[in-house]
Amino acid sequence: MSKLSIQLTALALATGFAASSALPATAMQATEQPIAIAIHGGAGTITRENMSAEREVEFQQALTEALQAGYAILEQGGESIDAVIAAIQLMEENPLFNAGRGAVYTYTGEHELDASIMRGDTMDAGAVAGVKTVRSPIALVRAIMENSRHVMLSGEGAAQFAREQGLEQVENSYFNTEHRFQQLERALERLREQHNTGDQIAQHVDWDPAFNMGTVGAVALDREGNLVAGTSTGGMTAKQYGRIGDSPIIGAGTWADNDSCAVSATGHGEYFIRFHVAAAICARVKYLGESIEDAGHYVIHETLLPAGGTGGVIILDRQGQVSMPFNTEGMYRGSLVNGELTIGIYQQEE
Numbered sequence: 001m002s003k004l005s006i007q008l009t010a011l012a013l014a015t016g017f018a019a020s021s022a023l024p025a026t027a028m029q030a031t032e033q034p035i036a037i038a039i040h041g042g043a044g045t046i047t048r049e050n051m052s053a054e055r056e057v058e059f060q061q062a063l064t065e066a067l068q069a070g071y072a073i074l075e076q077g078g079e080s081i082d083a084v085i086a087a088i089q090l091m092e093e094n095p096l097f098n099a100g101r102g103a104v105y106t107y108t109g110e111h112e113l114d115a116s117i118m119r120g121d122t123m124d125a126g127a128v129a130g131v132k133t134v135r136s137p138i139a140l141v142r143a144i145m146e147n148s149r150h151v152m153l154s155g156e157g158a159a160q161f162a163r164e165q166g167l168e169q170v171e172n173s174y175f176n177t178e179h180r181f182q183q184l185e186r187a188l189e190r191l192r193e194q195h196n197t198g199d200q201i202a203q204h205v206d207w208d209p210a211f212n213m214g215t216v217g218a219v220a221l222d223r224e225g226n227l228v229a230g231t232s233t234g235g236m237t238a239k240q241y242g243r244i245g246d247s248p249i250i251g252a253g254t255w256a257d258n259d260s261c262a263v264s265a266t267g268h269g270e271y272f273i274r275f276h277v278a279a280a281i282c283a284r285v286k287y288l289g290e291s292i293e294d295a296g297h298y299v300i301h302e303t304l305l306p307a308g309g310t311g312g313v314i315i316l317d318r319q320g321q322v323s324m325p326f327n328t329e330g331m332y333r334g335s336l337v338n339g340e341l342t343i344g345i346y347q348q349e350e
Contacts, residue, residue, distance in 0.1 A: 034320030035074040036221045038335035039066050039087050041097045042214040043266045043312040046330025046345060056345065059096060063334040063343050066090040070220055071336040080220035080228040081119060081142070088138040088232050091216040095177045097332075098214025100136065103175045103234025105184040111175040111234055113137045114248040116152075117145060120227030120256035127152040127248040133159055135168040138232045141248075143167065152248060175234070187238040215247050217264025219256070219316040227262035227316060229254045229278070236269065245269025251279035258318060260286035261295075266331065267304075267311010275304055281315060292317050296325040 041063060048056075070087035074080065092100030103111045115137035116127035126145030129152065134140050143165045144153055153161055163169060215233035231254045233247040246253035246269035253269065255278035256262035263278040272278075277299055284295035292315040300312060305327045312326020314333060322335045324344065334343040 033223050033225055034221065034338055035071070035223055036316055036320040036322060036335065036337040037067055037070040037074060037083055037087060037218060038220075038314040038316050038322045038324065038337075039063060039070070039091070039216070039218045039333065040264060040266050040312065040314045040324070041091060041216050041332030043310070043326050043328045043331035044214065045328065046332070048346060051345075059332055059345060060343055062091070062094050062096050063332060064341065066218070067334050067336040067341065070218060074220060074222050077223055079224070080222040080226050081117070083220040083222065084117065084218040084228045084230040085138055085142060087218040087220075088216055088230050089136055092136055092138060092232055095179075097216050098180075098234045099216040099232040100234075101175055102177050102180060104180050104214065104237040104239075106235075107188070107238045107240045109184070110172055112239070112242070113175075113232070113234055114244060115141045115230070115232040116248045116250055116254040117141045117228065117230040118250055118254050118256040118262075119145075120229075120258040120262055123257065125151050125250045125254075127250060127254075128158045129154040129244045129248045130242055131155070131158050131162070132172045133169050134162045135170045135174070138230055140165075140167055141230070151250065154244075155242075180234075180237075183237050191238065215253070215266035217247075217254070217266060217314060219262040219264055219314055221262075221316055221318060221320055225258065225318055227256045227258055227318060229256040229262040229264045231264045231266075233266075246272035246277070249273055251276050253278055255279045255282050257282050257286065261292050261315050261317045263313050263315050265311060265313045267326075267328070268309055271304055271307060271309025272311065275299070275307065275309065277304060277309075277313065281313065285317070291323075292321055293323040293325075296323045300325045300327050 066087040070083035073083040091097045095102035112130045114129045118125040126141035128140050140162050217231040219229045231247045252273045253265045260282035281295045281299050284290045296315050310328050312331040315323045324333045330346045
């Protein structure tokens with residue numbers, strides 16, 4: 001048994017859940033409607049060699065707590081949308097992740113947050129881009145979906161709507177963390193070194209993929225058989241010009257359809273937008289009859305990767321099956337399906 005498996009087993013015993021270190025699609029008992037939740041906390045260059053044992057345990061605990069929060073709602077007969085919100089809000093509040101507190105910095109040293117949510121039963125959706133003062137972007141997108149006539153809001157208009165809805169406002173500095181600021185400094189130095197023209201920043205350079213990565217997301221299935229997907233992010237380190245990635249774009253970073261599956265994505269957003277990744281996976285399930293495992297593998301490994309796109313997704317269907325494919329060295333991820341807990345970080349979990 002690997003060190004990760006031993007740690008997860010101890011963690012699961014302490015919290016009352018069974019643990020599994022394997023990550024195949026999870027089959028559900030056919031006797032009752034399954035309940036399930038899966039989450040991710042970002043993908044990228046994540047290896048045992050560059051992570052301390054203490055940091056690894058911190059991520060395991062954070063993922064487990066978010067899963068438990070969402071699963072408790074499902075277990076009590078609650079709706080999948082509430083489970084998704086609960087799990088994501090815990091990750092938005094955790095500086096380990098690139099969402100909410102812990103969000104990356106823009107080129108000008110601020111934080112611009114994006115999020116989206118989608119219901120699989122009604123196909124209703126809400127999205128927000130470039131907000132700077134809303135404490136919980138995932139709460140805002142729910143309000144947009146349920147209380148406005150629009151799907152996506154951005155910038156100051158989105159902030160105004162959030163205030164009218166009574167959602168909590170914070171100073172932009174609330175999202176500050178030292179490790180993200182250091183990441184910004186490294187990114188700016190990389191840009192200047194490669195462009196070598198003072199403060200003017202190159203747009204096409206040999207860019208560290210780590211600067212593109214980091215997003216949180218959740219997908220859930222409730223006892224009514226309804227799927228929901230949600231995603232929240234701080235975006236790309238040193239982004240400029242109000243850049244928007246895939247996370248707030250319905251179909252690219254988030255998708256849910258009761259006739260196929262629910263998907264939340266994390267990775268290099270420009271590629272996920274171009275290949276409409278989340279919706280493409282569910283379309284293969286719906287129209288080609290593929291399993292979520294086959295559909296996810298095809299889009300992530302055979303479509304996205306050859307084009308230069310890196311990242312991963314979490315996928316959940318109405319049978320409670322979970323698949324979490326990614327083409328990077330690691331992806332923070334986990335699922336809780338009918339009481340069975342699975343946590344993963346690295347590409348190969350033994």
